[in-house]
Amino acid sequence: MNSALAVKQVNTPSMENFADLLDESMGPQSSLEGSVLKGRVVAIENDFALIDVGLKSEGRIALKEFATVPGQPVELKAGDEVEVFLERFEDKNGEAVLSREKAKREEAWQQLETSFNDSQRVTGVIFGRVKGGFTVDLGGAVAFLPGSQVDIRPVRDITPLMGTPQPFQILKMDRSRGNIVVSRRAVLEESRAEARQELVANLQEGQVLQGVVKNITDYGAFVDLGGVDGLLHVTDISWRRINHPTEALQIGQTVKVQVIRFNSETQRISLGMKQLEADPWEGVDAKYPVGAKLKGRVTNITDYGAFVELEAGIEGLVHVSEMSWTKKNVHPGKIVSTSQEVEVMILDVDPVKRRISLGLKQCLDNPWATFEDKFPGGTEIEGEVKNITEFGLFVGLPGDIDGMVHLSDLDWNRSGEEAVKDYKKGDTVKVKVLDVDVEKERISLGIKQLGDDPFESSMTGVKRGDVVTAVVSQITDGGIEVQVNGMSGFIRKAELSRERSEQRPERFNVGDRVDCRVTQLDRATRKLALSIKAMEVAEEKAAMAEFGSSDSGASLGDILGEALRRKQGGEG
Known part of the structure; x- marks a missing residue:
């Protein structure tokens, strides 16, 4: 019984012996699983390659795994040597399970690890988009490219970069997890720094x-x-x-x-x-002579004028004062608009300061010159009272211009301040053109000139030195005011008599008639300067000349008495 048991124990192998027997049966080939082996293409059958890697059985790999470019024909034939990855010794069909893609991946990982350890750049192709970035093919190994590592600055469209070999720097590798993180930005920054140094140096x-x-x-x-x-x-x-x-x-x-x-x-x-490009300002004064008229385009409008482009790179300024003959206090934007084509005149060219002064109104008729031609001095026209100021009336005239009736030209007899009260804004008045100053853009008008000057008509035949009869109209401390033919005159206190004792204004009464001599006709003030004293002195000289002199022995009283008697006798 014991011997039987002993024989049984000897013939029953242990677990360790079983593993040894398995290794002996399978050989060392089972330890090759998970490694890259060299094989030979035995045959090409139905889109598959039959590969012999020296095992008991061959393996099959789809031809597409050998494609260098996806979708392109594979140039593989019997007898070619290839590297493949042994996944399992055999499958259910007894064939070795091989993979070309995993072989390429293993090979790529080994090369990438070497590049990573040596801080060398690697070449890859961006082929896909994932959350937070992109996928990159590094010769069989797939890496992750974060969006922030694509370029130095944000890239709106990465499409031009996809499918094109690009240099990358490996930032992180973890073979156990199959993770690789790469950066294109790091390569660009390094290249940029090198290029910057070279560029700045030169x-x-x-x-x-x-x-x-x-x-x-x-x-x-x-x-x-x-x-x-x-x-x-x-x-x-x-x-x-x-x-x-x-x-x-x-x-x-x-x-x-x-x-x-x-x-x-x-x-x-x-x-x-x-x-x-060529400087358009070269020879600008010859191209644009003063006085020339040409067309341009309004490029910019400011408070002080408008800029007009004469050609690309050449602009001139139309100052607000040169934009319109009549619109003086209007913003340039009310006269022209941006991009509008206008005709302008060259007023001044300064090549040194690169300035051209232009005129817009100079290409239009001057309304003052037109008015002067049509309505010369002395012409009577009608117009509307546009404004009333302390200087007079502004009257609207043909050509959208105004003329002014000065206060002094409103009435012959009354003051301007009094006469202007007869008018209001909007009234239609008849005026006479007195003067047109085209250069100063002024037109002087008159209303009183529509009639004759009563001063002149009243003073017809009256001249300096004449003796006239005046009627006292007012007594003042400085003299007396009088009327002569309806015109005002004044006799100063010192001119009331040749005798100082008689130079008293109070000895006269309003309404008294006095004879006096005209010493001055003041057409500006429209008044006569008169003198009783001058008349008496003149009469004395005349009597002395006619009736004797101091040498004859006759007294002044005798001479004047004789002259008076003759005068009375003549009157009688």
């Missing part, structure tokens, strides 16, 4: 470069020159007026620029585009 004023518009502001655009940015000011984009850089540029646009200024200390670069 940068010179006047140098012409190509760049890409990176950003646009109200005052200009920042242009990426390949690692370094330069400012393209709005005034240096074009010779023509540009109100905002977006009128000529857009982000991402490639432009050719010239280095205008470069400060090596601050690294500031000023760029220009217009400097690459």
